Every structure is written in C-alpha cells, then in structure tokens.
Amino acid sequence: xxxxxxxxxALVLFSLTACVAVKEPVGTSVGAANDPALEGTWRGxxxxxxxxxxxxxxxxxxxxxxxxxxxxxxxDDKASWGTLSLTTVQLGPNRYMNVRExxxxxxxxxxxxxxxxxxxxxxxxxxxxxxFMLDEKKVAAAIRAGRIAGTITPSKVMxxxxxxxxxxxxxxxxxxxxxxxxxxxxxxPVMTMHR
Amino acid sequence: xxxxxxxxxxAATLGLAACYPPTTSHPIGTTAGLKPDPMLTGTWKGTNSxxxxxxxxxxxxxxxxxxxxxxxSGPKAEDWNVVTATTVTLGANHYMNAQLLWTNGKPENxxxxxxxxxxxxxxxxxxxxxLMDETAVKAEIAAGRIKGTVEKGQLGDATITADVKWLDAFxxxxxxxxxxxxxxxTVHRAE
Numbered sequence: 001x002x003x004x005x006x007x008x009x010a011l012v013l014f015s016l017t018a019c020v021a022v023k024e025p026v027g028t029s030v031g032a033a034n035d036p037a038l039e040g041t042w043r044g045x046x047x048x049x050x051x052x053x054x055x056x057x058x059x060x061x062x063x064x065x066x067x068x069x070x071x072x073x074x075x076d077d078k079a080s081w082g083t084l085s086l087t088t089v090q091l092g093p094n095r096y097m098n099v100r101e102x103x104x105x106x107x108x109x110x111x112x113x114x115x116x117x118x119x120x121x122x123x124x125x126x127x128x129x130x131x132f133m134l135d136e137k138k139v140a141a142a143i144r145a146g147r148i149a150g151t152i153t154p155s156k157v158m159x160x161x162x163x164x165x166x167x168x169x170x171x172x173x174x175x176x177x178x179x180x181x182x183x184x185x186x187x188x189p190v191m192t193m194h195r
Numbered sequence: 196x197x198x199x200x201x202x203x204x205x206a207a208t209l210g211l212a213a214c215y216p217p218t219t220s221h222p223i224g225t226t227a228g229l230k231p232d233p234m235l236t237g238t239w240k241g242t243n244s245x246x247x248x249x250x251x252x253x254x255x256x257x258x259x260x261x262x263x264x265x266x267x268s269g270p271k272a273e274d275w276n277v278v279t280a281t282t283v284t285l286g287a288n289h290y291m292n293a294q295l296l297w298t299n300g301k302p303e304n305x306x307x308x309x310x311x312x313x314x315x316x317x318x319x320x321x322x323x324x325x326l327m328d329e330t331a332v333k334a335e336i337a338a339g340r341i342k343g344t345v346e347k348g349q350l351g352d353a354t355i356t357a358d359v360k361w362l363d364a365f366x367x368x369x370x371x372x373x374x375x376x377x378x379x380x381t382v383h384r385a386e
Contacts (some may be wrong), residue, residue, distance in 0.1 A: 066300065070252040081264050
C-alpha cells in the first residue's frame with residue numbers, strides 16, 4: 001500500500017512512503033483517548049531542503065483530534081493544506097496514533113489509500129514530537145517469525161520485486177503485540193516536529 | 196440575518212457578532228484587475244479576542260484567488276476556518292473580497308456576494324484587517340449615497356449592490372476607507 005502526501009507537500013509525513021496495512025486501528029481493545037500533550041501547533045517535517053510546515057492539532061469531542069496542516073511553497077511544490085483525523089492510544093509504555101487523511105486542498109484526498117487509517121508511534125520529549133512508521137521489512141520479518149499474523153505479497157514493479165506487507169491480526173492481538181516494550185523496534189523515524 | 200461565529204474566518208474578534216458584515220454583490224476591483232497580493236502569501240500569527248493565538252495561512256491558487264486557512268492554536272483551541280479571497284489595490288487602499296467557505300471542516304452557508312476587507316501593513320510589519328462599519332454603511336445606503344439594500348430589523352444585513360465601475364471608483368477614494376471600522380485584529384508574519 002502506498003500513501004499520498006498529506007495535502008500534497010504538506011504531509012511529508014506520509015509522502016509516498018510505503019507502509020504496512022493493518023486490519024484494525026491500534027487501540028480498539030482499550031479505547032482511544034485524546035492526548036492533550038499533542039494539542040497546539042507543531043512545525044517541521046518538510047525535509048532539510050524545504051521550508052517547515054505547520055501542523056495544528058485540535059482536540060475534538062469523542063476522543064478524536066483534527067490536524068490542520070499547511071506546507072509552504074518549496075521547490076517545485078505549491079503551497080498546500082490539508083486535514084487529518086487522529087486518534088491516540090497508550091499501550092504499555094508506547095504511545096500510538098491512528099492517522100487518516102480527510103481532505104487535501106479543500107477537496108477529498110487525491111489518493112484513496114490515504115483515507116485508510118495508518119498506525120504511527122510517537123514520542124514527545126519537551127518541545128519535540130517524533131513520529132515513527134511501521135517498517136515493512138521489520139514487520140515482514142516478524143510475520144515470517146510467527147510473532148504477529150499477517151501477509152506478505154510479492155509483486156513485480158518494472159524489474160523489481162516489492163512486497164506488500166499487511167498485519168491481519170485482530171484488534172486485541174495487535175494491541176497486545178504493540179504493547180510490548182520492544183514494539184518500537186518495528187518502527188522507523190518518519191518525521192520530527194517542534195513547538 | 197445570518198449569524199456567524201467567525202466572520203470570513205478572519206474574525207475571531209467578531210465571534211459574537213450578531214450580523215454578517217456588509218457585503219458587495221460584486222467583488223471590488225474587477226475593473227482594475229484582481230490578483231493575489233504576494234505580500235500576503237505565507238503564515239501570519241495573531242491573538243483573538245478570547246486571548247487565543249491563531250494562525251493565518253495565505254495560499255495563492257490558480258485562477259487568481261487566495262485560500263486563507265485560519266486555525267486557533269494552543270489550549271482549548273477549537274475552531275478553524277477556510278476563506279477564499281481575491282485582492283486588489285485601489286488608490287491607497289488594499290482590499291480583500293472574502294467568502295467564508297468552511298468552519299471546522301463543514302461548508303458554510305454564507306450569503307451571496309463577498310465581504311470587503313480593508314487591510315494594511317505598517318512599517319513595522321503588522322498587518323491589520325478591518326470590516327466595513329455596518330451602521331455607517333446602512334446610513335450611506337439610506338441616504339442614497341451608496342446603492343444597496345438593507346434587510347429589515349435592527350440586525351438586517353447590508354448589501355452594496357452598486358455596479359463594478361462605481362464600486363471601483365468609490366473604493367479608490369479616501370472616503371471609502373473611512374467606512375471601515377477599526378481593525379478587528381492584527382497579525383504578524385510567523386515565518
């Protein structure tokens with residue numbers, strides 16, 4: 001599965017990064033709860049060669065959050081904006097967010113895959129927010145080792161073979177797996193932001 | 196009467212405003228040529244009447260419009276809005292023709308026409324926005340000095356219906372700027 005950019009240039013967070021599909025959002029066994037530490041405005045995430053974007057996190061009722069993102073013009077990319085829907089959950093020592101793109105430049109997401117919920121690990125250290133995405137190769141290894149239920153589907157793209165990785169475990173099993181202290185080892189850094 | 200929580204999304208300060216601000220049935224500046232003011236492009240930051248910080252992101256769009264994304268920030272921040280606008284300079288006056296599109300992700304049912312906004316940037320870089328003074332506009336319409344309509348009742352909305360040629364000539368004058376109320380808020384560049 002591939003994700004489009006969040007609001008074009010805005011979401012370097014997901015920009016064309018291959019990611020691991022999950023059957024259910026993270027945290028269904030315990031329920032989502034808004035993390036107030038995320039509330040407010042974060043900057044960053046556009047890469048070293050581009051100006052920083054803005055990510056405004058607003059806490060809604062019913063344990064959801066809205067992220068309004070703005071990416072200034074940079075390189076060949078036009079300035080753009082978009083919105084995400086976010087839920088957060090804490091499993092053991094690990095904090096996760098389920099992220100779904102809800103709009104892009106005032107319209108629906110241009111890539112339908114972006115409407116799928118994506119699990120991300122995050123850490124807040126002072127005024128720094130670090131976001132991590134499941135690493136396909138590490139998850140594939142975990143699936144092959146029988147540590148988590150999932151599928152690995154090879155396909156040919158041009159002359160290369162790529163693997164689409166999906167976790168098929170149900171919510172309780174996924175949560176138990178991601179609650180482990182070593183679960184962050186399956187993730188790779190994708191974005192760092194600051195207040 | 197149309198109630199607004201945020202007038203053209205710019206207006207946190209008008210959060211409790213009873214009426215929609217005066218509108219024009221035609222945008223100001225069509226005879227002079229509407230084009231996005233590059234000075235506005237980018238991000239600005241201010242504080243609304245509730246003491247909450249807010250950001251304004253101005254994005255030029257194809258077709259000569261600007262998208263303006265306004266977002267509250269900080270604890271208890273709740274609201275965000277999207278406005279589409281065109282800009283023009285007439286004489287010494289800088290105007291925006293604004294339409295509120297979205298409030299908190301939902302389409303707004305704003306009245307037809309556009310809201311004239313007078314904006315100025317001072318020597319220190321502060322950018323201010325002012326809406327037309329509703330009482331003054333209604334008085335001008337009643338006196339026949341501006342062609343327009345006023346809905347019934349104390350809170351009836353005022354619409355300037357003059358044609359584009361008259362609009363541009365009038366809004367080029369210093370007198371037009373005096374029909375605008377005190378700036379509703381000030382923002383500074385955030386980048």
